[in-house]
Amino acid sequence: MRTVVSILVSGLSRIGLWGRGVVVAIPYLWLMLFFLVPFLIVFGISFSESIIAQPPYSSLVEWLTDEDAGTSKLQVLLNISNYFRLGGDDLYILAYLNSLRIAAVTTLLCLAIGYPMAYAIAKSEPSRRGPLMMLVILPFWTSFLIRIYAWIGILKGNGVISNLLEWTGITSGPVEILYSDWAVYIGMTYCYLPFMVLPLYSTLEKMDPSLLEAAADLGSRPFKSFLSITLPLSLPGIVAGSLLVFIPAVGEFVTPELLGGPDTLMIGRVLWNEFFANRDWPVASAVAIALLLVLVVPIMIFQHVQGKQAEAGR
Amino acid sequence: MKRMGFLSWALWFGYAFLYVPIALLIVYSFNESRLVTVWSGFSTKWYGELIHNDTLLDAALLSFQVAAVSATLSVLLGTCAGLALVRFGRFRGRTLFGGMITAPLVMPEVITGLSLLLLFVAMEQWLGWPDGRGITTITIAHTTFTMSYVAVVIQSRLAGMDGSLEEAAMDLGARPAKVFFVITLPLIAPALVAGWLLAFTLSLDDVVVASFVSGPGSTTLPMVIFSSVKFGISPQINALATLMVLVVATGIFVASIVMTRQERQRKRDEQMAIQNG
Amino acid sequence: MAGQPIRKPTRLEPWQDAGQTPYVRIEKVTKTFGDFVAVDEVSLSIYRNEFFALLGGSGSGKTTLLRMLAGFEQPTEGKIFIDGVDMAGIPPYERPVNMMFQSYALFPHMTVEQNVAFGLKQDGVAKAEIRDRVAEMLGMVQLSAFGKRRPHQLSGGQRQRVALARSLVKRPKLLLLDEPLGALDKKLRERTQFELVNIQEKLGVTFIVVTHDQEEAMTMSSRIAVMNHGVIAQVGTPTEIYEYPHNRFVAEFIGSINMFDGRVVSTDGDQVIVASEEAGCELLIAHATPAPAGSPVSVAIRPEKIALSKDPVAEGAPSGDGRNRTTGIVREIAYLGDVSIYLVQLPTGKTVRVTAPNVTRRTEMPITWEDEVTLTWRPFAGVVLTQ
Numbered sequence: 001m002r003t004v005v006s007i008l009v010s011g012l013s014r015i016g017l018w019g020r021g022v023v024v025a026i027p028y029l030w031l032m033l034f035f036l037v038p039f040l041i042v043f044g045i046s047f048s049e050s051i052i053a054q055p056p057y058s059s060l061v062e063w064l065t066d067e068d069a070g071t072s073k074l075q076v077l078l079n080i081s082n083y084f085r086l087g088g089d090d091l092y093i094l095a096y097l098n099s100l101r102i103a104a105v106t107t108l109l110c111l112a113i114g115y116p117m118a119y120a121i122a123k124s125e126p127s128r129r130g131p132l133m134m135l136v137i138l139p140f141w142t143s144f145l146i147r148i149y150a151w152i153g154i155l156k157g158n159g160v161i162s163n164l165l166e167w168t169g170i171t172s173g174p175v176e177i178l179y180s181d182w183a184v185y186i187g188m189t190y191c192y193l194p195f196m197v198l199p200l201y202s203t204l205e206k207m208d209p210s211l212l213e214a215a216a217d218l219g220s221r222p223f224k225s226f227l228s229i230t231l232p233l234s235l236p237g238i239v240a241g242s243l244l245v246f247i248p249a250v251g252e253f254v255t256p257e258l259l260g261g262p263d264t265l266m267i268g269r270v271l272w273n274e275f276f277a278n279r280d281w282p283v284a285s286a287v288a289i290a291l292l293l294v295l296v297v298p299i300m301i302f303q304h305v306q307g308k309q310a311e312a313g314r
Numbered sequence: 315m316k317r318m319g320f321l322s323w324a325l326w327f328g329y330a331f332l333y334v335p336i337a338l339l340i341v342y343s344f345n346e347s348r349l350v351t352v353w354s355g356f357s358t359k360w361y362g363e364l365i366h367n368d369t370l371l372d373a374a375l376l377s378f379q380v381a382a383v384s385a386t387l388s389v390l391l392g393t394c395a396g397l398a399l400v401r402f403g404r405f406r407g408r409t410l411f412g413g414m415i416t417a418p419l420v421m422p423e424v425i426t427g428l429s430l431l432l433l434f435v436a437m438e439q440w441l442g443w444p445d446g447r448g449i450t451t452i453t454i455a456h457t458t459f460t461m462s463y464v465a466v467v468i469q470s471r472l473a474g475m476d477g478s479l480e481e482a483a484m485d486l487g488a489r490p491a492k493v494f495f496v497i498t499l500p501l502i503a504p505a506l507v508a509g510w511l512l513a514f515t516l517s518l519d520d521v522v523v524a525s526f527v528s529g530p531g532s533t534t535l536p537m538v539i540f541s542s543v544k545f546g547i548s549p550q551i552n553a554l555a556t557l558m559v560l561v562v563a564t565g566i567f568v569a570s571i572v573m574t575r576q577e578r579q580r581k582r583d584e585q586m587a588i589q590n591g
Numbered sequence: 592m593a594g595q596p597i598r599k600p601t602r603l604e605p606w607q608d609a610g611q612t613p614y615v616r617i618e619k620v621t622k623t624f625g626d627f628v629a630v631d632e633v634s635l636s637i638y639r640n641e642f643f644a645l646l647g648g649s650g651s652g653k654t655t656l657l658r659m660l661a662g663f664e665q666p667t668e669g670k671i672f673i674d675g676v677d678m679a680g681i682p683p684y685e686r687p688v689n690m691m692f693q694s695y696a697l698f699p700h701m702t703v704e705q706n707v708a709f710g711l712k713q714d715g716v717a718k719a720e721i722r723d724r725v726a727e728m729l730g731m732v733q734l735s736a737f738g739k740r741r742p743h744q745l746s747g748g749q750r751q752r753v754a755l756a757r758s759l760v761k762r763p764k765l766l767l768l769d770e771p772l773g774a775l776d777k778k779l780r781e782r783t784q785f786e787l788v789n790i791q792e793k794l795g796v797t798f799i800v801v802t803h804d805q806e807e808a809m810t811m812s813s814r815i816a817v818m819n820h821g822v823i824a825q826v827g828t829p830t831e832i833y834e835y836p837h838n839r840f841v842a843e844f845i846g847s848i849n850m851f852d853g854r855v856v857s858t859d860g861d862q863v864i865v866a867s868e869e870a871g872c873e874l875l876i877a878h879a880t881p882a883p884a885g886s887p888v889s890v891a892i893r894p895e896k897i898a899l900s901k902d903p904v905a906e907g908a909p910s911g912d913g914r915n916r917t918t919g920i921v922r923e924i925a926y927l928g929d930v931s932i933y934l935v936q937l938p939t940g941k942t943v944r945v946t947a948p949n950v951t952r953r954t955e956m957p958i959t960w961e962d963e964v965t966l967t968w969r970p971f972a973g974v975v976l977t978q
Binding site: 476478479481482483484485486487488489492497500501580583584586587588 | 661662663682683684685688689690692693694696698699700709710713714741743744745746749757758761
């Protein structure tokens with residue numbers, strides 16, 4: 001092992017500055033090929049027509065050869081009917097609005113549960129913060145599917161909550177929460193909660209406690225201090241956490257599929273169905289592009305926040 | 315004092331929200347009845363059935379392979395990316411590079427899955443590779459979206475590291491590549507381990523992207539769980555979940571004990587150093 | 592001002608000897624970061640065995656200059672020669688230079704011994720020799736018993752000595768030190784200053800030290816370059832810098848000083864007479880650079896060079912013609928133990944700072960608040976600074 005490393009080292013040592021280029025180039029090319037180019041392809045296919053073939057879409061660019069005239073020409077067919085379909089059909093518009101609403105509610109619920117948690121952990125003794133944060137992140141390391149699955153048993157009619165309500169006499173029969181928007185809210189909040197607590201905690205923990213002491217010294221009551229000092233200073237954490245929840249939540253598929261009812265329309269489900277059930281790749285691509293357009297502004301804000309944090313960490 | 319009361323209530327509510335579902339999941343894995351929600355006696359028979367479920371075991375094996383390979387690849391790529399972002403200053407195309415690193419963190423999975431599938435189809439058409447879809451395409455897809463997480467973990471570790479350590483090594487005569495292997499790498503090793511585990515978990519957890527880019531005969535564990543959950547709940551899944559939680563909890567428990575012990579030792583050392591000053 | 596450790600008197604200092612070639616030559620070096628000019632056309636010659644200090648506030652460009660010597664930054668313009676070799680394009684790991692970092696930059700995953708041995712290992716020195724040289728170095732910095740420890744098991748002062756040992760073990764001809772004492776507390780700093788000077792003289796290594804602490808620079812160095820906004824304001828021995836500042840910046844940066852604005856009345860040889868309304872008298876300066884009559888100048892006088900007396904004609908009145916003599920009222924007294932500082936307000940409104948040793952016990956102090964006092968000083972106390 002030692003010799004392998006030393007051969008590697010001496011070999012690489014000779015590369016010098018050139019090696020720096022390689023270090024950037026490898027991940028750069030990988031991301032170009034597997035992240036950037038795919039988007040261009042999706043964009044392209046969103047303008048093609050669905051046909052029964054393998055693959056099931058028409059090609060945009062074709063060489064047409066006119067045998068008689070002996071000429072050939074390049075034909076580019078851009079089919080924008082996919083986008084018209086998205087704009088014309090209530091189903092799609094409803095799905096988009098629904099997705100935004102569900103993502104927004106999820107974000108607010110995560111904030112409502114996550115902020116007090118992050119605040120309480122940041123306020124606790126330094127030696128206890130690590131283990132407490134660990135407990136927040138721990139569920140994230142177990143399977144996401146399994147965690148959604150756990151809620152099925154709790155929310156379904158004859159499930160834990162239903163039985164509990166019946167047993168305490170609050171309701172007289174079984175209650176079905178599963179397959180509703182509320183089930184989706186609960187499931188998504190559950191899954192995304194750590195993503196909210198993490199950035200909130202890291203901004204709250206960095207805050208100088210003497211700021212609050214100074215405020216108190218100047219006559220500010222605790223709640224007032226919280227509103228005028230803690231809250232504004234934790235704003236970067238709120239923004240980062242909210243975006244970390246909101247953006248993926250808009251395109252969420254698994255949770256609405258497993259916990260939502262048939263009328264819980266979300267854009268991720270629509271895309272999935274267009275692709276797998278209808279085998280309409282061009283429309284699925286158009287749905288993806290439209291989804292990206294909705295998310296472009298939040299994603300850019302997120303990148304800006306991320307970039308600033310990376311700068312600050314330096 | 316009243317406010318602290320509210321805070322600790324909030325904290326306990328939060329932890330209950332996070333852990334009660336998991337606890338119930340584990341409890342019902344030992345339920346005799348097929349009806350998951352009705353308790354009819356203790357039994358471990360679902361664990362027995364689990365062991366003989368070949369579909370599940372094959373899928374698990376495949377998933378572990380994919381997760382191990384893609385986690386290793388993403389640590390390699392993510393380390394390069396993190397290094398480039400933190401240590402190389404400004405280079406041409408840095409903004410685009412930074413964007414491509416952070417965007418996958420929040421990109422909806424359906425978009426990632428669809429776009430990668432379309433890429434693989436197009437590549438097959440033009441280049442003849444990859445030949446069909448399967449374990450290779452899943453691995454590539456998982457590497458692509460997990461490397462961003464690794465890059466972010468490594469980036470923050472590197473940013474927190476004193477840059478003059480590397481300069482000192484160079485000043486003492488070590489060439490850049492040697493500096494990387496002898497100084498940088500050992501110091502970011504914890505981040506490499508954390509990044510690998512994170513990538514492994516994310517890969518093992520993914521159902522959406524894998525559904526898009528997998529082919530016949532390459533069904534991952536989450537895909538099997540997903541389809542069986544869609545048809546209703548099954549005590550076998552509870553048993554499987556219990557095992558997974560057990561493995562993760564043990565791992566984290568051991569890791570945190572080791573870390574606490576190291577931390578304590580470190581504190582004691584520092585105390586002693588100050589006294590001996 | 593702390594005294595200089597006694598340096599053995601040399602026949603002729605190298606920078607005064609035209610026959611000497613400088614060991615480090617910095618020629619019109621400029622470094623810009625974007626629009627910011629960190630170092631602006633700096634030229635310097637540093638000789639073998641010097642203990643040279645780059646002194647300046649933050650953002651003065653001193654650290655950038657040091658990093659260019661080490662090879663971590665490349666000059667935007669200009670050249671750096673070390674031992675006659677042009678350093679352009681030579682990476683840090685190929686320079687005959689070692690550096691001690693401000694943060695010490697001790698490798699946390701290596702023991703003290705491994706840290707010190709690191710540089711020798713890079714050169715492929717034989718194992719036995721590495722062991723001997725590491726032991727020797729650790730002995731010199733009195734850390735022989737700590738070889739197996741890790742950096743976090745050491746106190747601040749011990750870490751500083753490991754960093755010093757590590758940067759010296761390769762026997763560099765030139766050692767760069769970035770705020771070497773910055774992280775130590777005051778007591779330890781004073782003791783370490785003398786240690787550093789002793790080690791430098793014993794090993795015969797050229798030291799270039801970056802510091803923002805003027806006292807540190809005065810105590811340790813053979814010469815000081817005072818830097819301001821990327822430019823060298825003055826180069827000279829500590830005495831030259833203190834006693835003969837070339838400009839207002841240096842005069843005010845080092846110690847405290849009184850400035851009187853005025854105009855040259857006459858010049859006679861190296862004697863200059865300046866009329867200053869602010870001072871309320873004419874000032875006679877001996878050994879001054881001649882300046883044309885009528886030109887505006889400032890006269891700088893150190894507080895300890897001014898004598899304070901309640902008796903208008905008492906002690907050491909240098910000339911009876913009213914020059915170098917003015918009166919004022921004591922407004923503030925600060926008792927510092929060994930000396931006291933008096934702030935005396937002149938009738939013109941100008942406040943003059945005077946320090947006087949407390950020869951007598953404070954309880955019997957003759958001068959107190961609101962006393963009218965006479966200030967006098969000798970002709971060679973003042974320095975003429977042209978704008």
